[in-house]
Amino acid sequence: MSLEECRSAGTLAVKFVPDEDVLRHIADDAGVKVQKGKNQLLVNTKRFVKKLEAVSDDEAQEILEEKSYIAVLGLCGEESMTNGSSVGGGEVYAFQTPKRSNKMAELASELAQTPGQSVVPDPSECPEKTARTPQSSKRSSSIQVQQKTKKNEFVSTTPYRLRRRLAAPDAQLESESEYSASCSEEEEVEEAQKEVSAVLSHQKTPAKTKAVSTPPSRKTLTKKKDNMNNLVEEYFEAHSSSKVLTSDRTLQKLRRKRLNQETLHDLLQKSPIAYAAEIKELNQQYESLFSKWMLQLHLGFNIVLYGLGSKHDLLEKFRASMLQDSVHLVVNGYFPSITVKSVLNSITEEVLDHIGTFRSPLDQLEFIMKRFKEVWDQAKQSLYNWLWYETTTFSPYVEETSYENSLLVQQSGSLALSSLTHVLHSLTPNARGIFRLLAQYQLENKDNASYPGLSFQDFYQQCREAFLVNSDLTLRAQLTEFRDHKLIRTKRGADGVEYLLIPVDDSTLTDFLEKEDEDV
């Protein structure tokens, strides 16, 4: 591939050659009965491939060298089980063009069809249309019209038929999302018209990037350069506009409660792992390498495992089967509060049975090195001889993600309704009253974007009036308790006054108050 490239580049390169040079060249060739032109060409083309080290500013050459490099490094390992490496870098690292917001839903519906059939999403041809109520079909057609008139398609909702697909009970949600969608449409119409010209150029590019899967090298060099420029522009374009082209729907409006950690765990436990047999097979393949790993570890290499999927179980198995007779240390890198110090401490304290502290990690390291002098060769220790092994397991990252504050799971740091009620139920009625006051006040001000919170003095005043506290000391003590339970947050305003806030979103707060009212 690279050779072809070179040749074409060689013929394309046009250079001004003065008469004298031509003469000299021919004169040099004296006595040889060869076609000089051909000879010259050969030399030219080879210059691209060989002499990888030759430093040259020639851009074309750089690109070509890069390619021959990729070609060499990309010698596909047919016999190896890692097909992953055969993918070229271009596919992975290419810039992405800005997408329309409903692209995801389109793809989803495409995927929802039986695989293999590439269906062009077209609402008019959707079989579900017949089942629609007249009203809904009108709506969908209106969307269609809009889509036609507005070429740029900034429509921020999923196509209608998609929403239809979703479970029926969410009727309310549906209408709501519809509403929000049209809202955002209206907002964007003006802007859209302004941007038509810009978008037109965008719309060409997705098609181009779709074709990227065919090797980009097919294109000529000049074209490639153009592409590069385009990509750069697109990147900055995509990052320059602060306007976010996504729909405004939120999880709140989805009438599904957030799952907490346990229920999530239970649910996942119940659902079977897909392709368990295949995953097991993969793991068995990796397990057969254990003794080789041990060999290489003994010979002074270190091993890195990479690839998709949790490697926890695999490593655990390795540990259990191979390392039982040696002292070893397991460090979970995903553990949120892991530090160098804790790793070193566990070495000195548990492995070396050293009691005492060290002034700095470096001292500690020195101590460890001293103790291990016989074990570690200085040279080996300074160089981590990493060997890479691909172990794509597809096992879910159960353990690893359990520390993350997932976006969708109830976050333990902030609080939600249930914890709110739980905590408050353990408090005195007075304390609950104090909290209610604060919550009500906050809800009254929910439309005020710059609401700083309730100042302490005002709050004290209100509490006194409601006969909840008799001195500011009792109020302070109460607030401290709230703060300890993370029910409130205080911050100082610009004027030095203390402001109190409940760090919960308004709807949860409303729910909470409603519930409280029911209880009372």
Add this chain to the structure above:
Amino acid sequence: MSTRSLSKGCFVFKPSPKRRKVSRTTADYFREGNSDLEDSELRFATCQSLQKQVKSETEQIEEELNEQLFDNLVSFLRRSHSAFQEKTTEWTWRMKSREIPTAALVLGVNVTDHDFTFRSLSEVLQNNVTPYIALLEAKDCPGIKNLMQKLLGQLMNCCIDADSSEEEDYEQVSRNRVRCSMTSLINWYESATKRTDSETPGKKRTSSRHWQSPPVVVIFKDMESFTTKVLQDFVVISSQHIGEFPLVLIFGIATSPMIIHSLLPHSVSSLLCIELFQSLSCKDHLSTIIDKVLLTTQFPLKLSEKVLQVLINIFLYHDFSVQNFIKGFQLCIVEHFHSNPLSILCCQLEEAKGRVNSLSHNQCENVRRLPSFRRYVESQVSEKQIALLTADSSLKEAVWKLLEDLNVYHENYFPILRCLHVFTSSLPKYPLGKQIRELHCACLENRVWETEEYESSLQLARMLNKSDLVTMLQKCVEILVSSPGREFDEIVEKLKEFLTQFQKLEEAYQERDESVSPQKELQKKTNLFNLQKTLLELKESRRSKKLTKFEMLRFEVVDYIDSLVRRYLVPADHKTLHEIVYFNTASVLREHLNAAPRIALHTALNNPYSYLKSEALKSDGGSISNKAPDICIAYKLHLECGRLINLVDWLEAFSTVVTAAEGPTADAASSDQVDDVIHARFIRAVSELELLGFIKPSKQKTDHVARLTWGGC
């Protein structure tokens, strides 16, 4: 004990003392991975010894390469030191000049190799110059205080090494952490030198090895990483005391000497008396290593073209690290001996004889399975074929012969390769590459004489002038004479004959001048038409012209070289039994040394079928099936989004796909339940993507996540 815990991230495991069975050795692990138990021990031993040989050889080469540099450094130290000793008498001069002698050591960008250089440097200095050496690294010296601490600690410790009797004393000192200041350093130096001066004659050996009042050498390993402040402070402070003890600084520089001036202001750098030292460039270093390790018959294991190419590419495009290159070679050795049962025959020829004879039947079968051996059998007459395929003894005989052949082939190959390199490396534009390794790769890849590059280089060689040609021939003679090959006498004779012929030509050689005149004519300015005309005429005349004697001889020489190439530079994989000595699974090497984790991730997410061999996942083209694992679907969907992703949209799209994949079984009654499960699965997929770094939570808009990657679409 489990390694899953909510309160701990670090777990220590110790072998239980009760069941301390015999712990397995490295050799055991070597054997475990192998089906052929019988030979594995011998193979492992061979592997180990070869590794050791390579290691010592490369280290020796490195030492030799560094020798020049170290010599220069030592003489620099001597010079600056003698200045110090003189200065002690010339008070006034000393008061005036406060320059610290400094050696700026430019080592190049291959930082990983520097450690080795510094270690051997300090060894050399320790042995010949001074016991007082301190190696400082930037990461140990965030402030001047830490630097002084480190410095004193190292100096006092190295004193212990010099005379171990005083160990207790110094242990105390370093433990107590005396106030680390320049004054204490000077006090220490004075007491240390005084003690060595007044030592008993029995200990004179150590002091005689070093110089009188040995200098204190402080080496800054990575000058660029030090903070300016620390360096400045140190230089200023020590320049105040330079008169009191002989201090010499050595800066290790990876980039360019200019960095000294950008790091230190003029007022500080003027306190240094800098001399520049350049270490050998890593490219030359690599060439030497390749020359002495790979292009010899010394080591039985050879690398195939692709393997070598991978190693060289890692060197050129990733790290410029010779150490890593050697490490890669070591890995090749391990891999070869581990994976290839016949590697037992990959040893010195003397040992091979015995090993061939003791080959088991199984191993004989292995030999018969080799593709190159099969080709060999097919080329034999039928009786011989039967004998080779059925009788182990005749097979062993043949194997032995073939191994000898292979050895002879290598003995001839390398010298001829060097000869060819002499020719090609002087051609304009280097059609076959400038370095011998490129030529070597070209020769290994396929029949080099069939390539266009070779063609064009021959053409260029036919245009060489006489003096070049003669020097090349002389070089070739030298190479061939010094090489152990048996068949070279004849070739040397022939080459010498050419040389004498050239000699003769020179004597009877005048008529060539005439051909210059028509060229002269052309030099003057012409227009295009005239040029074309004259060129045509010239061509016409040349075609008719007879070749001169020199040209005839030149043709003969080039043809002879060509014949040598065709005879001796046959690619190795055309040779029978090449599998035994050539390591050629480049993919393994690439996978382990130059892995592409992101690409693996990409493939796993985009095309799960390549890992999970399930029919349901099979799909044509780039698309993935909707039955793919959850994370793949979530990933695929997220690719369609821009900078931000709405979680609700994502969830809906996800559940659309998943419900469709599960078929119409999900009826209304259980739909709520199903939804919860899908929701949970979605959450898992999203948090996995977050763990993998594809997305992160975003505060820009409620319930949105931000994409972190660009591409994959």
